[in-house]
Amino acid sequence: MFIVVAGILAIVGALIGGYYFAMRPVPLKIAVGPPNSDDLRVVQALTQAFSQNHGYVRLRPVQTEGAAESAQALAEGKVDLAIIRGDLNVPKNAQAVATLRKNVAVLWVPPAKGRRKGAKITKISQLAGRKIGVIGRTPANVNLLKVILQQYGVDPGKVEIVQFPITEAIDAVRNQKADVWLAAGPVNSKITTEAIAASGKDGGTPTFLAIDSAEAIAQNHPVYESADIPAGAYGGSPDRPEDEVKTISFNHHIVARKGLSDSTISAFARQLFSVRQQLMSEFPLAAKIETPDTDKDAAIPVHPGAAAFVDGEEKTFLDRYSDYIWWALMALSAMGSIGAWFAGYLKKDERFINSSMRDRLLEMITIARKSDSSEELDNMQSEADDILRNTLACFEDGAIEHAALTAFNIALEQFHNAVADRKLILMSMPQTPPRAGTGNGPQLRATGT
Structure with a gap:
């Protein structure tokens, strides 16, 4: 710029x-x-x-x-x-x-x-x-x-x-x-x-x-x-x-x-x-x-x-001087194009990192649908929040365009839906009983005898 x-x-x-x-x-x-x-x-x-x-x-x-x-x-x-x-x-x-x-x-x-x-x-x-x-x-x-x-x-x-x-x-x-x-x-x-x-x-x-x-x-x-x-x-x-x-x-x-x-x-x-x-x-x-x-x-x-x-x-x-003005406008247009390309070139690493994070977000959607642990879901939620902050920072810097931000927003929404659905499923599942010889059960039986 x-x-x-x-x-x-x-x-x-x-x-x-x-x-x-x-x-x-x-x-x-x-x-x-x-x-x-x-x-x-x-x-x-x-x-x-x-x-x-x-x-x-x-x-x-x-x-x-x-x-x-x-x-x-x-x-x-x-x-x-x-x-x-x-x-x-x-x-x-x-x-x-x-x-x-x-x-x-x-x-x-x-x-x-x-x-x-x-x-x-x-x-x-x-x-x-x-x-x-x-x-x-x-x-x-x-x-x-x-x-x-x-x-x-x-x-x-x-x-x-x-x-x-x-x-x-x-x-x-x-x-x-x-x-x-x-x-x-x-x-x-x-x-x-x-x-x-x-x-x-x-x-x-x-x-x-x-x-x-x-x-x-x-x-x-x-x-x-x-x-x-x-x-x-x-x-x-x-x-x-x-x-x-x-x-x-x-x-x-x-x-x-x-x-x-x-x-x-x-x-x-x-x-x-x-x-x-x-x-x-x-x-x-x-x-x-x-x-x-x-x-x-x-x-x-x-x-x-x-x-x-x-x-x-x-x-x-x-x-x-119309010819000179025309050439000046052409030079201005060329300068704008070159400047835009150069600015994009400088931010190519940032765009690559953000693209990798978006792929990670899509990967977490699949993981969230199969997760058996609420703790794992919470950790992925925290990771998604970090990815969101990074994406918004890239958008403000001009590294990504509005269309890329819209695609990311769709992926993020799908991730949140997957996490919410999985947590509801986990809450509805029966708890697994404790195994014998562990916990309070054996102690009660010993006392009874």
Whole structure:
């Protein structure tokens, strides 16, 4: 019994420990950059929300210099998650979890006043020999510009490209340090809006250059999509732009390192979309978070855990660990059987002795029916009492079962009946007279003479 109880406690302890191990919070490192960017602020807000809601997944932000560095950190296995641009070289071990936001490319020409001499620029094909300012230090924006120029037959080598940090971009636009400007970001990007507004401070309306070949670019470069900038997206009076402008877009993705547990990524995706509404008031960009593309030909393959969340096929705790629970129950059953066999093995001598005593009791039934002495019957009665005490002790110890006790009770009852019947017979039999020359008889006869 001790062994069985110990085995049960061990298995129950293992199940409790396994449940705690399976449900404990899982920390995931997420690479995001650059510093002071909207992406970093959104990730910091997600980190706080996950912690406050006691989520299964907890985030540990790792700051980088930009999306390219975040992608490199994921490729090297230094982080579990990363926020990357879809038009960069995506690491081979990256799998999509969510689309953080959609970005658009904006090309505009400042008003003619104060601008360098030359023909008015109204088309991208007229950019040869011009100076183009790119907002942001990331080389991805320069690559984006080159893709656009090449589509329109403009040799990037014949264009002067100058990059300006975000902190210096507004002053550079205001001081007309370039003929044309390129910005990449969400349609409602604050940086892009301020830069466009700065270009029209001296009066006039910026000219937006439409990328009419957006669909052709998307065909040649699957990481880009055709998109439209709505009229008035960047404010102003008159509206900036006055009409809808054709452009291209690309996505910022939250990607996970290939090989991460499906259940962990499913939990992360579920938490991400559950707190999205909570963050919208403080971070409007959170409203742009979307589920990943689950098509097999997607630019970035989706993580199986994220796909399970999107398709509603997440596995529950029982689904994930039912096999382990089944094997644990089988082990518990086996432990019980082994324990019962071992306990029976330890008491085999006791059962053998008790069986011998029962046989002795049956033997005494035969002897009692033929006994001619009340004293012999009393002695067998005392022996039967000892056998009864031993049998009850064996039953309490578990050496014999209830069926064996019932059989013993029948034998004991038969023995008592045999003793009682024999004593009645002996009491009814006449006493044997004493032989001559013994006892008081001869003395009386001697006295009489």
